[in-house]
Amino acid sequence: MMIPLSLSVNIPTTNKPRLVVIGGGFAGMHLIKSLKQAELQIVLIDKNNYHTFQPLLYQVATAGLEPDSIAFPLRKIFKHQKNLFFRMAEVIKIDPAQKTVETSIGKIPYDYLVLAMGSKTNYLGMEDVKKYAMSMKSLTEALDLRSLMLQNFEAAILATDLKERQSLMTFVVVGGGPTGVEMAGALGELKNHILPADYPELDLDKMQIHIIDAAQRLLPTMSQEASKGAMNFLQKFDVNIWLNTKVALYDGFTLTLDGGKQIPTRSVIWAAGVMGAAIAGLNPEVLDKNNRIHVDEYSRVQGYEDIFAIGDVAAMQTKDHPHGFPMLAPVAIQQGTNLARNLQHLLNNESLNPFHFHYLGVMATVGRNQAVVDLPFVKFQGILGWFIWVFVHLMTLVGFRNRVVTFVNWVFSYLSYDKGIRLIVRPFPPRT
Ligand SMILES: Cc1cc2nc3c(=O)[nH]c(=O)nc-3n(C[C@H](O)[C@H](O)[C@H](O)COP(=O)(O)OP(=O)(O)OC[C@H]3O[C@@H](n4cnc5c(N)ncnc54)[C@H](O)[C@@H]3O)c2cc1C
Incomplete structure (x- = not known):
């Protein structure tokens, strides 16, 4: 389909099918990276101009890391990807009948749409x-x-x-x-x-x-x-x-x-708790009670041929995961790469591959030298777990600079028992 000149959002016209991806988190980022060679025009929309490495947010909150160490500009991530166009905007609504998304900067038409908006805090109604x-x-x-x-x-x-x-x-x-x-x-x-x-x-x-x-x-x-x-x-x-x-x-x-x-x-x-960050416009019946979107094993939103959902926002129910996969980065990454393969198959009129999750383990750290690690075949704790936690987080951070800065910060903190970023960066509230 030929995309007409956009009504309001300036995106180049193209003869290629347009894939609109909402969200440059783990799922959206890995999907797009895996489609580098695809004959698609990819439009990524995110309300932030950066990707956030959420597992280390608590270190920013407790003065262990600068915010810049765990975020990376989306334009920089995709600077060599010629089929990608980034637009910073908040998506407000999807219109599946018109095949458009309504955003804070105007409407954007799509041929294929991927919802990768992640999750938001769930206050359990309080x-x-x-x-x-x-x-x-x-x-x-x-x-x-x-x-x-x-x-x-x-x-x-x-x-x-x-x-x-x-x-x-x-x-x-x-x-x-x-x-x-x-x-x-x-x-x-x-x-x-x-x-x-x-x-x-x-x-x-x-x-x-x-x-x-x-x-x-x-x-x-x-x-x-x-x-x-x-x-x-x-x-x-x-x-x-x-x-x-x-x-x-x-x-x-x-x-x-x-x-x-x-x-x-x-x-x-x-x-x-967290809940899916689903956006208005889909048939409400595709939402589960945690505001996640029901998808089939190919990540396709139930009842829609051309709309997919991946990562935290998707509830892909299987025998082992009757309420959908856990909201974890490896699930989001693997769903992103599997959907990329399936979109290529769709373009080539080939059959699609169902999603299979490769469980890599879970870990949590509780201060220096103290971490608990559950791997598929072995569980351990203490200093070994802590070194593995450090290694895995360093390796999965986006960007060489971020890895180096984080590593230096952690070595400094380890040796000095200090955390250097104790700045108050908001107005002092009135005393009550
Ligand atoms: C504090 C914390 C710690 C965590 N620790 C771990 C951990 O140790 N291990 C682990 O595996 N997982 C952890 N997670 C979970 C992990 O971060 C998520 O599973 C993962 O980020 C999901 O990826 P995603 O791409 O689905 O969503 P996200 O990474 O959340 O990305 C969603 C993107 O969509 C954008 N977006 C959302 N709504 C809109 C909209 N309406 N318009 C435009 N853009 C929009 C957002 O700006 C964001 O960039 C943690 C999460 C948190 C919050």
């Missing part, structure tokens, strides 16, 4: 938590979190009321999955090694860290050994671990648990 808690799904949120934590310490120094000071020095992480565990561990390191030097006027022994989860154990999606290991490591940091516990309410000052227990705190970090 509006108060959404209003007052901090989440960690983007670079800006991670930076905001870093500022909030440091601002609370600055405010704690000024506080003359001991209860107020305590609440400013109390940090609650909600969610005992890998993100929550890594965050609690990083806070423990700040408490032990960094903050006492920065705030000698404060008694850092009084800093409290809590982690709360509704499940019976931490890291419920990992092995029992990993859960126990994470628990031991966090206990070394004096982290208070609340299992089988749900959050009932948070008003910005006091967190109330479902049993009635109250924790006065100004810092609640919400790592308790």
Whole structure:
């Protein structure tokens, strides 16, 4: 089909079929990279002009890494890919009847559409938590979190009321999955090694860290050994671990648990859930209860011939994964590369290959020399796990510069017990 001159978005006309990809995360990026030679015009739309390496967001939030180390400009990633056109915009709606996507910069027609928008924070319907808690799904949120934590310490120094000071020095992480565990561990390191030097006027022994989860154990999606290991490591940091516990309410000052227990705190970090970041316009029946899009084994959205979904936003149900694959980077990467092969097959009128997931393992770190690793055939913890965690994260970061800067930062932190990026980069809020 010949794409007509776009109504509003300036994209070159072409005789090639146009593939529009929404989202330059792990799924979209690997899909597009694998289509370098394809006879397609590829239009990538993302609301950010960079790819974010989300597994290390917690390090930005806890002053371990600069934001630039875990992000990479999308135009730079694809600078040698001649069939790719990037447009920075937010997609608002899809119109499958007209085969267009509506964006903040106008309409863009497509022949094939790939939805790779990832996920967003799920506050489980708790509006108060959404209003007052901090989440960690983007670079800006991670930076905001870093500022909030440091601002609370600055405010704690000024506080003359001991209860107020305590609440400013109390940090609650909600969610005992890998993100929550890594965050609690990083806070423990700040408490032990960094903050006492920065705030000698404060008694850092009084800093409290809590982690709360509704499940019976931490890291419920990992092995029992990993859960126990994470628990031991966090206990070394004096982290208070609340299992089988749900959050009932948070008003910005006091967190109330479902049993009635109250924790006065100004810092609640919400790592308790994510949901698909689906966009309006599709038949609502293709959405599951977690706002993910039902797709078949070829990543095709149910009921649509030319629309596909990959990564976190896709719910591909299989016998082993009746609720869809877990929201993990390797799933997104592998779905992206499999769909790239299938799009080539579609163009060549060949049959499509179903998606098979190659499980590579899961890991989480809880501070220096402490990590838990579940690989397909072996599980281990401690310093070996930590070195593997460091290696894997360095190797999967996008961009040589980012790897070098991150490596230097980590070596510096390891040797000096310091984290160098303790800047507050948002206006100091009025004292209340
Ligand atoms: C804090 C944290 C820690 C994590 N740790 C791990 C880990 O240790 N190991 C692991 O395997 N996985 C981890 N994950 C999960 C992993 O990051 C995701 O599974 C992965 O990023 C999913 O890739 P994706 O391409 O589907 O989505 P994403 O990487 O989220 O990319 C989605 C892209 O779509 C863009 N976008 C979204 N909506 C729109 C719109 N409407 N218009 C335009 N653009 C849009 C976004 O800007 C983004 O660039 C972690 C996630 C978080 C948040």
